[in-house]
Amino acid sequence: MYGSFRDIDIQTLLEFIEQTQHSGELLIEFPAQEVSNPHFWLLYFHYGQITYAVSYNSLPLQRLQDYLRRYHLDSSLDELITSNQWFEIYPKQDNLFTPRQIPEYNALWQLLENNVVSPSEIKRLLRNIIQETVFDILSLRDGNFLLKKNCHFQPRITKIKITPLILKITQQQQQWKQLFPYIISPEQCPILTNPGELKNTINPSAYKTLTVACQGDLSLRRIARYLNKDLVTISQALYPYIQRGWLHLTSSPTVAKEETTTNAYSSTVICIGKPESINEQITLTLKQEGYTPILLNNPAEAVSRIIEEQPSLILLSLDMSNRLADQLASIIRRIPQLSQPLIIVLASFNSDPLQLAKLELLGQIEFLVSPFEPSDLSQILKAHQSVSTRNGRALLA
Template identity: 30%
Template sequence: MQGQLSEIDIRSILQLIELGQRTGELYVEAYAGPENTGLSGLAIPRTAQSWLVFLLNGQIVYAGTTDGQLTRLRDYLHRYELDSALDTTTASAIAPFNSPEYGYLWALMENHVLTPEQGRAILSGMVHETLFDLLSLHQGAFVFKLSTALSPQLTTFHSGPLVTTITQQIQEWKQFHPHIQSPHQCPTIVDAKGIATELAGPQGSRLLNWMDGRTSMQQIARYLGRDVVTLAKGLYPYARRGLIQLPHPPQPTQPDPDREEWDAARVPRVVCVDDGVTVRQTVEQILEEQGYEATSIGNPLRALSLLFQLQPDLILCDIAMPELEGYQLCAMLRQSTAFRQTPIVMLTGKDGFIDRVKARMAGATDYLTKPFGAQELLTLVEKYVGLGNPQRPEPELLLAEAIQDDLEMGAGPTPPLR
């Protein structure tokens, strides 16, 4: 089952899955661009966002984004004063390739850092929060893929009652506009004396500390173990009276704190696996001129063994290759603990929504749509292992020329850019 959200909404999709008692994974991708404003009325940044919902016999087991980050889990742990627990925890072996958050949650319970009750409370918040985002979408695409169940299951959620509750909350949320627009807005106290007299007690004191202009409403809701609508309802009178302000959420300018800080003394190593000769050479040239250590491999079967020797910091992997598809190579690498956390970027076709779904299912971190220019390649590489070098050559036409050369030379049984 697949389609566009303009034709069928998330509520109907989940209802069909529940009625059919299906087991599998629902992948949803929001279109990039300002036209998809979502529930907040604010333009979504021009970067695509995607989510996965795991289902068992029509019931939800887990739901989250596919970015692989642990920020959300860390926020939920803050409620139990366990923020630092993730720093000494290794993801459970059961962690799905594209949802490490679930694996870390299980590891915390296996190590008795969290009780099962606490784990279920966190999982419930994650599912609720994800559905709140999904049910507010009006533009995007989806694919539901039958597969084996995510195992083991901590608990399951009937989507029907949950969707009804969250839909009502979305309607409530609209009433806060324009004083409160986005869950990602960070409250800032304007009249400290005025609001302090009304927020007495330990919880009020904590809330005052969190309204520092750096902590979002979504984070505060996680800290409190509440949904963001309940929090917004409590803050709305203060926002309306001007005691607090909620500026529009800024675009992120710093890397996520859960990403490992890059050691600037070490040159990042990037490996490109692609059967197109000229494309490989051009990718190497562009990256090496920017100070990266770049290696390319044309045979995917040979790449499987060489990657273990090279231990790259980032892997670029074409999809359409002879003998072994990029999906298969990605899935095989994710089976090894050596590559569970390594960013793997799939090179997908121009209209490759299905390619992107398969890439996510195989455990890919991200994707780059062909044809792409040098600037797009460098931006993506810098996103994961960036040197941040502002001095760039002018190779914008190199990749386009390389693609044309490979097509004229007939490199490989399939064109390098599908």
């Protein structure tokens, strides 16, 4: 089932899913005129109840890491990502998704399997994740959707009824609108501008929390995650101080970014995939353009070498499976000590277009679709050597 939100609004669509006891997957896409870039969301249902919801608009595991920080478990997630266990991917069979085929759900399940968090804590985390996603999609207009049947997770961690959730989120959105025009986006970052007045107004514990959180490097949404509160509650608490000018909101984090123009070009390129997909012609082209290719077939080893070599270019073949490539690309993007490398994805003519779209959302992505000529690869390499940062785009050979 495919449609536009000009014909049916999101709330009605969710209610339809509940009433028909739909089991499957809902893809939601909002175009650039609604937000700065096209956004994608995926929601999963089991007999009309939500089992999971994920956004492909930001770093793939940042949301979970923010929630885990409340429990002082964010380091456990880092250890999980660098372990070989992260890459134990189950194949997709008969439209049945396993928890290890989406990074965030994968991490949730492995944290549970390894007894890092309890079942009740995992359910609470997952409920927060789903509520946050539904808050976003109910607040937007326009866009398209694709509803697919019989695509669901097994095993499932929890299920959430749609009607009570919509009622709760609708009330939150009404409260959120009352904060306009002082607060207009969950991504705004508060900065403390008058600490003296604030210190004399609130208790010492609350003041200490605000001085840490309101330094301009955390958004309202991330502060809410850290404090295990919902976005509206946190925003309402800060609203009086924003009105008085004691707090200022910026549109994006003010953390100084490291310069990437110097040392942006590295001659090393990590090639990840089966030997038959990264053939002699590809390696020859890389060498002719001044690169030193390192060929790897083991994803865990590849992540280790990427951290070690700090390449500015990574060649990733989809022959290892689309979903593993998607997961691997997501992990590369969130390695904290790594500058954003250009990832060239080698795809085939029958590659899943949705999978390619999700990869492109990570940014700094180029696609080469077989069959392609060596000159196509050379063109990308030459451009990469002359530009330190660039936007991802698709090149169809």
